[in-house]
Amino acid sequence: MTHLVQGSPIPTIDEPTLIAYFAALNDERYEDVAGLFAEEGVLYPPFEEPVIGRRAIAHYLHLEAVGMRAEPRTGELLTTEGTERRYRLVGNAQLPLFRVNVAWQFGLNPGNQITFVKVDLLATLEELLNYQPLRQQR
Template sequence: MTVIETTAIAGIVEPVIEAYFATLNAGQFEATADLFAVNGALHPPFESPVVGTEAIAAYLKAEAQGMTLYPRQGTKEPLENNRTQVNVTGKVQTPLFGVRVAWTFILQENHQIESVEVNLLASLAELANFQR
């Protein structure tokens, strides 16, 4: 069994959020996708939502290789229907560049991820320098 190193996020104590970052950083994309509800959605920057655990795992395998996520701080607030919104800011380092990022998680009552929206916090000048 692989030991997954977790990262403390100031202001947040939420095991599913910690597991999201830990499994992504370990390259365990199926484990990351399993944290989502069956019809959960990943909203990557500048792309259409990726819906469903299988689609999320496939997307992460294709797009998240070599990325390291550094969540730094967050806030948590209750929503209707026993859901919770968790906002986290930090940095993502790819093999080519690093960028500041904000993640907005919606958690269901059972602590599964209903959705996560990933937003780049880069300036227009910084974004202009990125090439896919």
């Protein structure tokens, strides 16, 4: 059973950097999102090449994330490898035409900067191939 960490909108997570990431992403403040990354931080979007560096991440989000709302439901600290903390959060992303279950993995350095975010869609390939946009369904 998960619990809501006092003051956190993400159940079981009270990490300020992660809370700030989702707040800025959902408000479409992509420069603020990119500013949470380490200088050479990496965004691993599903089905695309890695996006490296703050400037490239902000640009990518301006192109690909408009109208998206990310809603993590649960999260946990996976490991503390060396000086990096790794988290995994699970929830969904609401896009203009559909909703999909998502898992996010984050790495945070000792300065609480994001070293990487890996975004995985939690759908089978068959489910994704059978997706019909809402406007095409009758």
